[in-house]
């Protein structure tokens with residue numbers, strides 16, 4: 001930049017002059033803000049009272065889960081995005097409204113949400129992103145345990161990772177669907193930032209790195225370049241890695257910054273994920289399906305007959321009825337009778353006529369079709 005474009009230099013010694021009381025303009029602005037805060041608070045309280053009344057209008061229901069309506073919440077949040085004219089980002093406003101709804105619902109009783117623990121995992125972050133902070137979080141030991149606690153009713157809902165934009169599918173999540181009746185009732189997308197964390201914060205001390213295999217894979221190039229000789233030790237979660245790294249000076253963990261604050265570690269380097277758009281998609285697990293929200297996705301598990309053209313025949317009906325397929329993944333089916341299980345995601349809800357017609361046709365050609373879920377597309 002040329003010297004010409006710069007503002008004139010400020011006079012030296014300016015900082016030592018004692019601060020004057022706020023100029024009238026500042027005080028006036030603060031008064032306006034105070035007034036707005038009063039109005040916002042009154043409105044939030046009014047909203048909470050109406051939400052309670054809606055709860056009562058739903059009848060004498062047993063638990064918080066009976067009041068929860070994900071399709072309605074998705075509609076509320078979509079309207080927040082649509083109405084937004086700035087200056088704040090839609091994503092920020094969604095976060096604020098999500099917390100308001102979370103608190104309104106918790107007036108009945110907080111929802112119990114299971115996720116892959118311990119505290120500080122990306123799964124925990126995804127759970128809070130989707131349900132807000134007025135929940136009872138249940139950190140669990142494995143993805144299978146999250147399915148189990150939802151199925152038994154110990155958790156109202158669960159949050160499990162299903163795919164990552166850098167690393168692809170989390171196979172164990174898909175495979176767990178084969179042996180359970182758990183349903184998908186939502187999805188959450190989370191931008192995932194990985195950091196190298198250690199007790200001392202000194203890069204030169206690191207001889208071992210702990211992390212979840214997915215996180216190692218997301219930081220592969222970075223590790224090859226910066227820590228080619230360190231021992232890489234895979235663990236069940238990033239937070240578990242952070243917990244271990246807390247006990248040694250020559251160890252580090254790859255995890256999110258929330259794990260650093262939970263386990264008292266320092267960030268040595270970060271973000272260190274190879275791709276800046278690194279995003280993980282999580283599924284919200286429940287025991288029942290909910291009505292359409294207006295912008296939904298349906299996840300199906302299709303077992304096909306082992307014969308020529310079988311896959312083509314089960315997929316063609318979606319195209320014929322104008323439904324777009326976002327994803328297909330094949331896994332070896334359990335129980336020798338079927339060769340393969342296909343996990344298919346299709347745009348739309350099972351309540352829609354086009355989806356009903358397509359599924360009836362798919363049913364004719366497939367060995368078995370299971371609707372895993374029909375749920376609102378992630379908002380932001």
Ligand SMILES: C=C(O[C@@H]1C=C(C(=O)O)C=C[C@H]1O)C(=O)O
Nearest residue numbers: 051054067068069072073101104
């Ligand atoms: C208030 C309701 O119940 C719950 C709370 C909601 C809210 O605070 O907006 C939305 C959906 C439900 O989870 C409702 O169904 O409208």
